[in-house]
Amino acid sequence: MRAVEADLQTVHRADASWTARRGVACAVLTADCLPALFCDRAGSRVAAAHAGWRGLAGGVLEATLDALEVGGDELLVWLGPAIGAEVFEVGGEVREAFIGTHSEAERAFVPSANAGRYIADIYQLARIRLAARGVTAVYGGGFCTFSDPRFYSYRRANPTGRFASLVWLE
Template sequence: MTSWPADWLVPAWPAPHRVRACVTTRDGGVSQAPFEAFNLGDHVGDDPQAVAANRQRLQDTLGRAPAWLKQVHSTVVVRAEAGACPEADASWADELGVACAVLTADCLPVLFCDREGSQVAAAHAGWRGLAGGILEETVTAMAVEPGRLMAWLGPAIGPGAFEVGGEVRDAFVASHPAALQAFTPSHNDGRYMADLYCLARIRLAACGVAAVYGGGFCTYREPRFYSYRRAPSTGRFASLIWLE
């Protein structure tokens, strides 16, 4: 594994030593505007050769193959497998050689591991997947007592920038009344500012995952990250986790 760009993120959480994770940024790639520079999404209109070069650079840097997914805002969780690219929004792994990976540009990436360092997972949680139960399904797929899991909330759109309609608030509150605290009225009638980090913590706590770290980013306001709401023609960054 070679060194990665200095502004890539390394989660600050008490994960076991053999659990490794990182989040890429726009830095370090070959994509041209408006995808500059390290776009890893192959579905956003970028030059396929540039995406392939960026993905190869990432694989070379990690020293292992990312297990890419075709993300569709579902609640499907699969075992991570390099080269497969199944339609799913989360993957898990308990073997070396592959990195669980999700692509985002405002949605919430959530990384998981168990306290023994024997299993990891990555989930893509847009509001639809979050409301539908993608985090709960990921916990179930890992087949570990939830109290033995920890989660890290990666870069997502912040509560000061994520305006949604009342139907979004209703979707969360219907199953978790505590979710009401994650919504504050917008200056636009019938609209709310939503806190994805708060919603994720509520959902994780409800299924028994108490050790939750991270949060506090805003992809919309931090230009080192891609943001679909800031610029609809944009790339995707990756959140990855693996075992060494």
């Protein structure tokens, strides 16, 4: 997972971006994946991360925290619209990817009616990973891109659009 500093001169391919420059926006495009927006309490740094299950399991939130170089207790994080905990069905390999690095992630999975499948709570998974790094001021969540027609959903309508989540310093 890669978090890069946002600038106006270069286009980067990364899972997250951050900046300490005023007037530079950090943005992510999502349809069912989790957008996470970060701001330090001093109002001097912001970041945006795209956290699908692979990115989340691969450490995109942790990479973003490392790039910001701010203690977890100094951050505010907002979790934007993503696929909800009632409909995000995944295979056992997804569950194992999370439990293998954070045993407490087990509580974010419930068995599905389909054998060998689980219903995952991507918001809870993100909160667990953020809490492990000392981030307690986490807001948002509780949306469902799949069941709420206000949002684009890759699983509900493919092809689909994307929506942007942005954060910047004024």
